Amino acid sequence: MNYFIIGFYALLIGVSSLAAFYQKRTAFLLLFSLTLVSFVMGIVGGEGMLWSVTILAGLIAFSAGVSFSFREFLVILLPPDLAKTMRAAPLTAGFGLFVIFTYAISGIFAPIIAPYGEAEVISSAFAPADENMLLGADQLGRDMFSRIIYGARNTVGLALLATILAFAMGATAGLYAATVGGKLDQLLSRIVDVIMSIPSLIFSLLLLSIFGTNTVTLIIVIAIIYAPRVFRLARSVGGNVVVMDYIEAAKLRGEGNWYLIRKEILPNSSAPLIAEFGLEFCFVFLLVAGLSFLGLGIQPPTADWGSMVRENATLISFGEITPLIPAGAIALLTVAVNFVVDWMLYMSSGLKE
Amino acid sequence: MGDILNIIAKRLGLGLVTLLVISIIIFGAVELLPGDIAQAVLGQGATEENLAAMRAQLGLDRAAPIRYFEWLGNAVTGDFGKSLVSQTPVSEAIYTRFGNTLFLALYAAIIAVPVAIFLGVLVALYRNTVFDRVANVVTLTSISSPEFFLGYVLILFLAVKGEYFPAIAKISDDMSLMDKLDRTFLPALTMVLVVVAHMMRMTRASIINLLASPYVEMARLKGVPAWKVIVKHTLPNAWAPVINVVALNLAYLVTGVVLVEVVFVYPGIGQLLVDAVTKRDFPVVQACCLIFAATFILLNLAADVGSILTNPRLRHPK
Numbered sequence: 001m002n003y004f005i006i007g008f009y010a011l012l013i014g015v016s017s018l019a020a021f022y023q024k025r026t027a028f029l030l031l032f033s034l035t036l037v038s039f040v041m042g043i044v045g046g047e048g049m050l051w052s053v054t055i056l057a058g059l060i061a062f063s064a065g066v067s068f069s070f071r072e073f074l075v076i077l078l079p080p081d082l083a084k085t086m087r088a089a090p091l092t093a094g095f096g097l098f099v100i101f102t103y104a105i106s107g108i109f110a111p112i113i114a115p116y117g118e119a120e121v122i123s124s125a126f127a128p129a130d131e132n133m134l135l136g137a138d139q140l141g142r143d144m145f146s147r148i149i150y151g152a153r154n155t156v157g158l159a160l161l162a163t164i165l166a167f168a169m170g171a172t173a174g175l176y177a178a179t180v181g182g183k184l185d186q187l188l189s190r191i192v193d194v195i196m197s198i199p200s201l202i203f204s205l206l207l208l209s210i211f212g213t214n215t216v217t218l219i220i221v222i223a224i225i226y227a228p229r230v231f232r233l234a235r236s237v238g239g240n241v242v243v244m245d246y247i248e249a250a251k252l253r254g255e256g257n258w259y260l261i262r263k264e265i266l267p268n269s270s271a272p273l274i275a276e277f278g279l280e281f282c283f284v285f286l287l288v289a290g291l292s293f294l295g296l297g298i299q300p301p302t303a304d305w306g307s308m309v310r311e312n313a314t315l316i317s318f319g320e321i322t323p324l325i326p327a328g329a330i331a332l333l334t335v336a337v338n339f340v341v342d343w344m345l346y347m348s349s350g351l352k353e
Numbered sequence: 354m355g356d357i358l359n360i361i362a363k364r365l366g367l368g369l370v371t372l373l374v375i376s377i378i379i380f381g382a383v384e385l386l387p388g389d390i391a392q393a394v395l396g397q398g399a400t401e402e403n404l405a406a407m408r409a410q411l412g413l414d415r416a417a418p419i420r421y422f423e424w425l426g427n428a429v430t431g432d433f434g435k436s437l438v439s440q441t442p443v444s445e446a447i448y449t450r451f452g453n454t455l456f457l458a459l460y461a462a463i464i465a466v467p468v469a470i471f472l473g474v475l476v477a478l479y480r481n482t483v484f485d486r487v488a489n490v491v492t493l494t495s496i497s498s499p500e501f502f503l504g505y506v507l508i509l510f511l512a513v514k515g516e517y518f519p520a521i522a523k524i525s526d527d528m529s530l531m532d533k534l535d536r537t538f539l540p541a542l543t544m545v546l547v548v549v550a551h552m553m554r555m556t557r558a559s560i561i562n563l564l565a566s567p568y569v570e571m572a573r574l575k576g577v578p579a580w581k582v583i584v585k586h587t588l589p590n591a592w593a594p595v596i597n598v599v600a601l602n603l604a605y606l607v608t609g610v611v612l613v614e615v616v617f618v619y620p621g622i623g624q625l626l627v628d629a630v631t632k633r634d635f636p637v638v639q640a641c642c643l644i645f646a647a648t649f650i651l652l653n654l655a656a657d658v659g660s661i662l663t664n665p666r667l668r669h670p671k
Contacts, residue, residue: 334497
């Protein structure tokens with residue numbers, strides 16, 4: 001028993017008692033279960049474990065603070081009607097928006113932010129961190145920090161391009177199939193069924209083994225694999241809109257299919273499609289990262305998070321966290337996008353009821 | 354009963370057709386190679402004689418449809434041809450490795466399924482409380498993390514910092530079951546983390562859907578105790594969606610295993626596939642893809658059949 005442990009439990013129990021006294025049910029439940037959990041963890045893992053719990057709690061409190069201020073910042077900046085929705089957004093959505101914003105900035109301004117070039121060898125292999133290199137050097141002596149910043153541009157950029165292509169193909173074909181119907185609809189739907197019955201990672205491995213791995217093939221292959229998901233959604237959403245009276249009216253006016261899709265159907269099915277775009281981006285991003293991790297995605301010397309994990313993986317066995325940083329960067333962005341999508345889905349389902 | 358068998362037979366037939374189409378895609382994709390296999394393997398510098406010899410050896414001088422039916426016929430009997438790199442039969446390498454992959458997937462499933470269903474029901478009962486929100490954030494994080502991130506985090510904390518489990522899951526046939534279970538614990542745990550999160554969310558959603566239905570409200574209003582509402586009214590109707598959720602996640606387990614196998618250097622079929630793709634060893638790639646696709650379709654079929662069996666309404670399609 002030392003002061004840290006005594007202080008740790010005294011604080012937790014004290015604050016949860018206070019919460020109970022002031023009838024703050026939620027806070028009490030949370031704090032008291034944290035106390036119970038740390039009992040178990042303290043017995044199993046000792047003082048070190050309690051420190052990790054403290055640090056973790058601090059991190060969560062910090063990110064909650066950041067998300068809160070970022071949300072307030074957006075509320076002030078945005079026009080009144082958007083600000084109203086923003087004010088009601090959960091903290092997780094604020095956190096997601098903040099992370100996406102940070103990634104976008106570091107991706108767009110990568111050459112200005114990064115102290116070194118992405119392929120620039122500046123020291124010996126696996127050199128530890130010093131005042132020049134924030135995160136140390138990688139397996140060839142390149143600056144890890146610079147490569148992570150450039151990775152935001154390369155990995156996210158590629159995933160974004162592939163998602164946009166998949167979306168353009170899937171949504172156009174889906175809405176068109178919903179408008180026209182008949183044989184074409186049946187044919188496209190059967191093709192989509194077959195593509196979706198092959199697991200995506202396996203299918204992309206098959207295609208990449210044949211067409212080789214360069215950036216353009218990669219984008220096209222991924223777009224082909226993920227377009228069917230968009231197609232299905234777009235077709236079912238579009239199918240609900242096509243039966244409306246105003247579509248009938250537009251048809252009687254003599255408008256063409258292309259006009260119907262662009263001016264009548266698309267604006268009325270945009271909400272679920274935008275949420276799907278976020279989800280789709282997560283899937284594509286994870287697939288790109290996975291392929292790069294397997295050495296089949298973005299090729300060196302281009303800085304890319306997936307391949308950075310693989311190249312530095314040996315460091316794990318020495319207890320270094322270096323390979324976890326790019327992997328964590330991938331996880332963080334996907335979590336952030338998912339948080340925002342969750343919020344948008346909640347809003348769109350709430351508005352319907 | 355005849356009705357059910359009829360519907361199930363129809364589903365199986367549909368699955369078989371899908372599998373046939375996929376086998377055509379897998380075979381046809383290799384035919385799309387610029388040049389042909391011989392050209393791709395031997396490279397630009399190959400002489401005309403070498404190419405001709407290779408083509409004769411692989412039987413490329415015959416028409417593609419004939420070779421497809423030969424390949425398919427052999428594949429059905431378990432013969433996938435010879436590897437281009439090692440010149441040994443592909444099936445030899447695949448059998449033990451596929452067994453290993455199934456072992457890992459089964460191991461993860463046995464831990465994951467009960468935990469996920471239990472937690473999913475619990476979270477559905479206590480929905481919109483703090484626990485539900487915490488569970489929502491945690492599962493979302495776990496789903497969003499790439500498998501290799503979770504894998505390396507587990508290695509760092511459970512194998513390197515605290516030496517509880519081995520970081521590399523090398524197993525062989527002559528090891529005892531306990532040894533195998535110990536060696537493969539970390540890869541199994543990685544998959545459990547991802548799959549539990551998925552299953553929990555899906556179970557929660559389907560239970561909440563059921564709890565909102567009128568007959569549950571009716572039961573509540575007539576004064577049935579809460580636990581009885583769950584056990585007698587909700588659970589019998591929840592089996593269909595839950596079985597569906599489990600089967601879909603098992604399908605994920607078998608195919609999502611590729612990345613986990615590479616992280617933990619596990620001798621499974623996913624690792625074999627990745628190696629073959631890097632070496633452009635097409636017979637192995639084709640064989641692995643066919644096996645993965647077949648497993649995936651089979652488990653999806655199981656999900657369909659399971660939900661038909663447990664949901665009488667689906668037995669009488671309109």
